[in-house]
Amino acid sequence: MTAATDHGANALRMRVGIGATAGVVQHSDLRFSRLAIDQPTVILVRHGSKTLHADGRAWQVGAGEAIAIAGGSTFDVTNRLASDGRYEARWLILDADLVERARRQMREIDEIGDIDGARTVHGLEPEFCAALGRAFDAITAPVPDRIAEHRLTEVLAWLSLRSVHFPPMQAPSLATRVRRLFEAAPAERWTAALAARQLAMSEATLRRRLAAQDATVGTLLADVRMTSALLLLQSTGLPVNRIALDVGYESASRFAIRFRKRFGCAPSAIRSRTTAHERADGLPDRC
Numbered sequence: 001m002t003a004a005t006d007h008g009a010n011a012l013r014m015r016v017g018i019g020a021t022a023g024v025v026q027h028s029d030l031r032f033s034r035l036a037i038d039q040p041t042v043i044l045v046r047h048g049s050k051t052l053h054a055d056g057r058a059w060q061v062g063a064g065e066a067i068a069i070a071g072g073s074t075f076d077v078t079n080r081l082a083s084d085g086r087y088e089a090r091w092l093i094l095d096a097d098l099v100e101r102a103r104r105q106m107r108e109i110d111e112i113g114d115i116d117g118a119r120t121v122h123g124l125e126p127e128f129c130a131a132l133g134r135a136f137d138a139i140t141a142p143v144p145d146r147i148a149e150h151r152l153t154e155v156l157a158w159l160s161l162r163s164v165h166f167p168p169m170q171a172p173s174l175a176t177r178v179r180r181l182f183e184a185a186p187a188e189r190w191t192a193a194l195a196a197r198q199l200a201m202s203e204a205t206l207r208r209r210l211a212a213q214d215a216t217v218g219t220l221l222a223d224v225r226m227t228s229a230l231l232l233l234q235s236t237g238l239p240v241n242r243i244a245l246d247v248g249y250e251s252a253s254r255f256a257i258r259f260r261k262r263f264g265c266a267p268s269a270i271r272s273r274t275t276a277h278e279r280a281d282g283l284p285d286r287c
Contacts, residue, residue: 134154
């Protein structure tokens with residue numbers, strides 16, 4: 001089953017149980033704080049460069065390079081333009097269960113350490129780039145799920161040859177479980193009581209356990225909505241007021257206030273710096 005938020009080439013597209021993909025094109029340097037990556041993700045930078053910071057560490061990704069990011073990680077992210085005034089990247093978000101199945105198939109990874117947070121991948125072979133292209137296309141291609149899964153697993157096999165492996169699945173924290181609940185339906189009228197029912201616990205237990213993780217239902221919901229809105233602004237041509245509705249805000253002005261508070265700029269500023277209709281898919285022979 002596939003879904004897309006927009007008919008443009010850069011649309012955020014999802015295939016349930018397989019993964020998701022989105023393209024981003026920018027014409028201005030942008031920096032975002034505390035971006036949560038909840039699922040195993042591979043980002044291919046086509047033009048410009050990307051820098052990720054977390055816990056005093058930094059990962060630099062240049063044009064033609066990729067980075068593999070473990071799920072459950074949070075980074076400060078800076079995207080910088082190339083000399084031609086352009087930044088372009090393609091995201092591949094992999095279903096965590098698919099990654100775990102691939103781990104079991106690639107038994108040699110038991111002898112090699114997993115990535116800690118993220119790992120850059122340099123000097124991509126043309127065949128590796130072609131595999132990435134097939135994986136991006138597989139999200140919406142009219143092929144059976146088994147074939148789509150095979151195409152994403154091929155990317156994991158290429159990463160394995162570079163000793164890049166996603167860590168095994170861990171039981172998600174309660175905060176992560178709540179985030180995933182909200183990510184599946186950011187426009188839902190979420191309350192602590194509703195979230196607690198979905199997670200089969202009492203509201204008091206939910207609040208107490210989240211507090212122990214320095215989180216609240218309100219802060220998690222707000223962050224999920226803003227992060228979802230950012231990705232939609234970067235990767236689709238949807239109007240800002242439509243995006244506001246899609247992430248749970250009936251008032252576009254209230255949405256804009258919340259967005260500015262979270263990212264330090266108005267939603268329209270992101271859109272004016274990003275050309276969502278430009279192609280970021282359709283990889284050439286090289287990455």
